[in-house]
Amino acid sequence: MSNVIIIGSGIGGLLAGNLLAREGHQVTIFESHKMPGGYTGGFWRKGFYFESGTLSFETSSMVFAAMEDLGLLDQISFTRQHTRWVNKEIDGSMQSYEEFKKMIFSAYPEAIFQLEKYFAEVDKMYYAILPFIKNEKEAFFPKVLSYITAGFKMAGLYRKYSDLTLGEFTERFFDKDSKICRFFKSIGYPNMAAFLLGGAMASIFDDYWTVAKGMQSWADLLSDNFKKLGGELRLNSYVDKILTKNCRAIGVLCNKLVYSADYLIAAGDYKKTFLQLLDDRSAVPAEFLAKVEKAVVSEGIVTAYLGLSLSNAELEKYLKLPHVFYLEDEPGAELLEAEDREYFKRAGINLYAPSLHHPGLAPEGKSSLMIQTIAPTRWMKNWGNGDHELYRRLKAEVLEVLIDKAGELIPKLRDYIEFADLATPLTYEKYTHNTAGATSAWSWNPQKKFYKNFIKSQVETPIKNLYTGSCWSMQIGGVPGAISAAYACAKRIK
Ligand SMILES: Cc1cc2nc3c(=O)[nH]c(=O)nc-3n(C[C@H](O)[C@H](O)[C@H](O)COP(=O)(O)OP(=O)(O)OC[C@H]3O[C@@H](n4cnc5c(N)ncnc54)[C@H](O)[C@@H]3O)c2cc1C
Numbered sequence: 001m002s003n004v005i006i007i008g009s010g011i012g013g014l015l016a017g018n019l020l021a022r023e024g025h026q027v028t029i030f031e032s033h034k035m036p037g038g039y040t041g042g043f044w045r046k047g048f049y050f051e052s053g054t055l056s057f058e059t060s061s062m063v064f065a066a067m068e069d070l071g072l073l074d075q076i077s078f079t080r081q082h083t084r085w086v087n088k089e090i091d092g093s094m095q096s097y098e099e100f101k102k103m104i105f106s107a108y109p110e111a112i113f114q115l116e117k118y119f120a121e122v123d124k125m126y127y128a129i130l131p132f133i134k135n136e137k138e139a140f141f142p143k144v145l146s147y148i149t150a151g152f153k154m155a156g157l158y159r160k161y162s163d164l165t166l167g168e169f170t171e172r173f174f175d176k177d178s179k180i181c182r183f184f185k186s187i188g189y190p191n192m193a194a195f196l197l198g199g200a201m202a203s204i205f206d207d208y209w210t211v212a213k214g215m216q217s218w219a220d221l222l223s224d225n226f227k228k229l230g231g232e233l234r235l236n237s238y239v240d241k242i243l244t245k246n247c248r249a250i251g252v253l254c255n256k257l258v259y260s261a262d263y264l265i266a267a268g269d270y271k272k273t274f275l276q277l278l279d280d281r282s283a284v285p286a287e288f289l290a291k292v293e294k295a296v297v298s299e300g301i302v303t304a305y306l307g308l309s310l311s312n313a314e315l316e317k318y319l320k321l322p323h324v325f326y327l328e329d330e331p332g333a334e335l336l337e338a339e340d341r342e343y344f345k346r347a348g349i350n351l352y353a354p355s356l357h358h359p360g361l362a363p364e365g366k367s368s369l370m371i372q373t374i375a376p377t378r379w380m381k382n383w384g385n386g387d388h389e390l391y392r393r394l395k396a397e398v399l400e401v402l403i404d405k406a407g408e409l410i411p412k413l414r415d416y417i418e419f420a421d422l423a424t425p426l427t428y429e430k431y432t433h434n435t436a437g438a439t440s441a442w443s444w445n446p447q448k449k450f451y452k453n454f455i456k457s458q459v460e461t462p463i464k465n466l467y468t469g470s471c472w473s474m475q476i477g478g479v480p481g482a483i484s485a486a487y488a489c490a491k492r493i494k
Pocket residue numbers: 007008009010011012013030031032033036037038039040052053054055056057058237238239240267268269277301431432433434438439440441469470471472477478479480482
């Protein structure tokens with residue numbers, strides 16, 4: 001049995017910890033925050049609960065299988081998410097992709113010709129990936145056959161669109177400056193790879209889930225189980241250095257103390273693992289470090305957290321569903337212009353109300369609301385260039401803008417606010433150490449790839465016995481990236 005140290009208690013670190021402790025390894029997780037969970041965590045303010053990172057997950061078959069594998073599936077409140085889509089032309093709570101298409105066709109009759117062409121291609125992407133997403137219980141042979149057929153179709157589409165961004169793809173069908181073009185470009189990350197669009201559609205309409213009692217309940221369940229299996233979880237324990245000897249990981253330095261290990265799993269940010277934590281940079285090739293340094297990360301996000309003196313029933317009247325895409329943007333916002341102070345005024349927003357999933361997530365008779373939008377990386381010289389007063393002002397400004405926008409759907413919103421705060425990408429970085437508040441590992445732009453393969457998990461590192469156990473093992477990260485990393489790491493540890 002081995003002595004294993006895991007750095008970070010996000011979903012990747014927690015799952016790897018559970019798998020290894022179950023096998024009898026001696027496992028310690030070091031987590032810098034006072035709570036486990038990372039991006040699958042949440043926090044309470046004045047009796048209101050908010051998500052600290054993700055609001056949802058897809059690839060439910062993978063998530064459920066992992067929880068079943070640990071015997072925990074029946075102890076967690078996973079629930080389906082459906083989404084409402086709104087702008088001045090559309091307003092619909094969508095149950096399926098075909099319903100979504102119907103809504104778009106009837107909202108933009110003047111663009112019917114372009115829409116037909118656009119959806120002819122998107123249909124191919126969507127229906128190719130659907131058999132993998134749906135994971136329906138079918139007889140073995142029909143299932144294998146549908147996977148093989150779908151696999152061939154996906155490979156063809158991948159070849160066709162592998163280097164194209166979503167923006168470039170969308171502009172092939174619609175006038176660059178049209179609202180409909182901006183609308184389709186805002187599905188997913190800005191400039192993500194076009195071939196991910198089918199997966200994004202299938203995820204949103206067919207496989208979109210959350211934890212009704214909040215993501216933190218998931219992290220708590222995994223950390224409690226980890227401890228029951230004999231694992232040690234050290235909170236408030238930032239790892240300062242990864243210690244190596246002869247290019248092999250041998251332990252960590254935390255709060256001036258050395259902890260030895262046979263294996264290390266770095267279950268947090270990849271850039272920081274190699275650019276800051278590694279004790280001896282000469283242990284890895286200089287070209288590798290240069291590549292890590294240069295690599296572009298996924299976009300960050302800003303989130304307004306509002307505690308409202310509005311009942312869930314009232315809030316539901318306005319939102320209709322807990323999750324609303326309010327994509328009423330204005331020209332220019334898609335540019336993600338780092339020095340455009342007006343950017344947030346033009347961008348579309350997402351609204352998410354945790355207490356509509358579970359009333360226990362807000363005080364009785366009240367509700368919780370989050371308002372989010374993607375942020376340009378290092379906006380306004382990284383939110384004020386270190387000037388605290390300017391940072392405070394920029395935060396206040398953006399918070400006001402987001403409240404105003406949400407107020408277009410929730411009349412008199414300001415009158416109900418009991419608590420308000422804003423998280424910027426700097427806040428996300430502060431609490432999770434993800435570079436620039438990257439929301440899902442590396443850039444999703446096909447022209448800025450770190451790994452060759454977009455969806456393969458790669459846990460090996462140039463340091464022996466040091467593995468990547470976080471979403472950063474996969475170009476597009478996410479919960480699936482973290483889960484596959486955890487399994488791949490556990491498999492390698494003897
Ligand atoms: C707003 C938002 C929306 C998202 N939406 C989705 C979605 O719809 N679907 C999806 O699949 N994914 C989504 N994601 C991404 C997903 O949440 C993450 O990719 C995933 O949860 C990351 O898990 P992880 O275990 O790899 O790392 P993290 O959750 O980042 O956890 C890393 C942990 O390591 C700790 N740590 C780091 N360095 C150190 C150190 N030196 N010492 C000690 N501890 C350290 C951190 O404190 C943190 O707790 C979203 C993320 C955000 C922020």
